[in-house]
Amino acid sequence: MKGLKLSRVLTYVGAVLMALWILVPIWLIAVSAFSTRQGIFDFPKALLPNPFSADTMSFFLGATNVLPSAGRSVVVAIITIVISSVIGAPAGYALARFNFRGRDVFRLVIVSTRAFPIVILSIPIAVAYIQLGINDNVFSLALMHCALALPFTVLVTSSVFAGVPRDLEEAAETLGCSPLQAFMRVVLPLALPGLAAATLFTFVLSWNEVFASVILTSRNRTLPALLVAQLDESPLNYKYAGGFFLLAPSMVFMLFIRKYLFTLWGRVSR
Amino acid sequence: MTTRRTNLTPYLLVAPALVFMAIFFAYPMVEAFGLAFRDNDTGALTLSYFQKMVSDVQFQPALTTTLLLIVILIPIQFAVALAMALLVNAKLKGASLFLYIYAIPLAVSELAAGIVWFNIFTNNGFLNSLLVQSGLIERPFLFLSYQNQGWLILAVVLAEAWRATSIIMVILVSGLQSIPSDYLEAAEVFGADQFRKITKVILPLLRPSLQVALILRTILAFQVFGVALAVAGTGISLLAGEAYKWYYTIRNPNVAAAYASVILILSIASTVVFLVGLRSKNGEAL
Amino acid sequence: MAEIQLNHIIKSYGKARATNDVSLTIKDKEFMVLLGPSGCGKTTLLRAIAGLEAIDSGTVTIGGRDVTNVPPRFRDIAMVFQSYAVFPHLTVWDNIAFGLRMKKLPDTEVKKRVEMSAEMLRITDYLQRFPAQLSGGQRQRVAVARALAMPSGVLLMGEPLSNLDALLRLDMRAELKKLLRDAGATTVYVTHDQVEALSLGDRIAVMKQGVILQCDSPLRVYDHPVDKFVGGFIGNPPMNFLRAAGLAAIGLIAPPGYDLVGIRAENLDSFTSPMSGALEASILVVEPLGSHNLITAKVGDEFIKVNTRAELMPEPGSKLWLKPMPDKVRWLK
CATH class of the missing domain: 2.40.50.140 (Nucleic acid-binding proteins)
Incomplete structure (x- = not known):
């Protein structure tokens, strides 16, 4: 009995250590982001902002281009969500509901493009955009982000739709619904939470994306692109505040998404 | 064959996605090779861009550092991810809180993760602060100087491990959850201890998940970019960073595309290696 | 009049034939049970009547109207599913009213029918609850109430009792028998449980590998099986x-x-x-x-x-x- 308790305690210790491995770096960037300009250069450093100050954050947010870039990031993410949902969700529904010829091939294509190197896609697309004269705008960048998000959207929506029993849809049809009505009245309301989580994932994907963003934009930067392009010349307080500003939404998003992590990634990975 | 759902419906639903992917996946993939191996003016096949890339002084270091990074990074990540997954699966009180915490980096951008670890490793960062305060060293050590390549790589490895282990953890946890508890109870009844349960039951049953995670992770590791740039700046060179440099700073898309095709070939090669090396009987991996 | 005629129904999945040239006439107000082991084609046949399954060849007529290419919503049927298929996002009331509203019946009529049907199934107390707050047996009642509320002449039931535990199944069987007799609809009932078939059906069609082996009254099927399969499948112990x-x-x-x-x-x-x-x-x-x-x-x-x-x-x-x-x-x- 005693041995059992000991192993329980050790398991907890392990779990807490792992949690600290994740949390301590986040804490430290928060400390830096909420120190004064002077505090950032203090050495040795304190583990609490001393004094606590919003100066660094407001300096960052007040810097030229930061807020417009952040706004652009949001716009790009929203366009990405809209396009990838409009294009991807029907395909996901088809995968979940229909047994059609070529279904397995289609699924394989989707699955194998899910980890497709963005580096490879970005450079030829950038060249093509310049030739077409559509480089450096939010819509073009969103299209590129869609390419990243689409395999993910298709697989996630397909697992979400597959989670709504076929019977419910058929029941609705025997009760007088057309296939479209059955979808709108029964499938969609039930799939909504899962679809919302998928949407958040797409948002995070686009909000975080660096390589394509910095390659495809020059004046109309998104926030990560702006930060990367200025990495060499930006002062420390700007950097830390920027890092924290990029990171903060992700912690909140994860709070909403975590329930779906496994229905999303579990099924996707198989 | 003429009742309600005609067979056309699924194809109509799938068509937009296929068209989109043809434009944004198939075209750039082919065009990457086109840019890399076709002369800009004449359109004739040429190796000149490729030669330019190979003879560049940064090519050799970029290739070796990328491979080195992967060789160090992947085992660390899998060890950590497996530990996390087993801890989450151990049905601790508060397991969902731990899961949330472990999953946070899943949503953290490469760039933010890089800055987070830059904050630790930089000259007047938290690591130096800790070492000086505890009296281990007298003055800050320049971890991120390009002269200390070993430390630079280690810092990038830690940052990337911190950021990208969550995804493996999630895949492994969902793999663990799909293992029927009967198997573990049976193993227990037949006298397996905790260690044997893990090595003899859990790991073999987890193989499909491990394979998927391995493939995903390796492909993504070939593209490490933002993390390295934020942590090490131009201190170390990686394949993706070189592609960026050639496109953006030097403004030579052809050499950049040559780098891109190298990454593509390495990704495909590693996928094949893992598929064949960890072959499962029914090919469930992909 | 809601006589159902199935003429030469063929449906294949790949190479396997789920129903192989099946013809069957179900008389108006008759209670027909389709009985057979899993994979015998009974469910395919039911879904063909409902219009949920596209058949390869043959025709389905309901009440003299050829509905072979008519979608389910225009077939004038009601159906109870094995999984109950009660909509989890709607209250019991809204579940029962769902089909009536789709048919655009006036509100007073909807209310009347919902209440009547809920009363028949004794679920009036649960009308404002969501399915998640109900037991399996109660959900099953909702599914039956939803079907009975529909003003349709044909009731299709796909193994409706098979998810209930044994005791509840016995109760529900007797109750269903009374309810369905009172409802007076033409009923097609699929089951693999021979006791259910014997107890409920006016006639039983015993199926095996996509064909109907025998279609007779329960006593006749029990007493005069046409072959070894029917005799062995019906009765406990088998013949x-x-x-x-x-x-x-x-x-x-x-x-x-x-x-x-x-x-x-x-x-x-x-x-x-x-x-x-x-x-x-x-x-x-x-x-x-x-x-x-x-x-x-x-x-x-x-x-x-x-x-x-x-x-x-x-x-x-x-x-x-x-x-x-x-x-x-x-x-x-």
């Missing part, structure tokens, strides 16, 4: 089958062309001493079942199951003499 030749010794001569005899366990008189016209059997197992005993015995090299009076309690290994009731002997090919 005994013996080689016809072995019965010549006790004076039962098979008509020409028949080489098998089928006899049910309750249609054998058993004696503990030799008796003319009786087969000698050695007892293997005796199972006391309260009302009677079920004995497994061996006649020559063939096994046979016999029901005996509860008082008759022979030892395994002893002999028993079995005399078939002559009018209950069925000759089969």
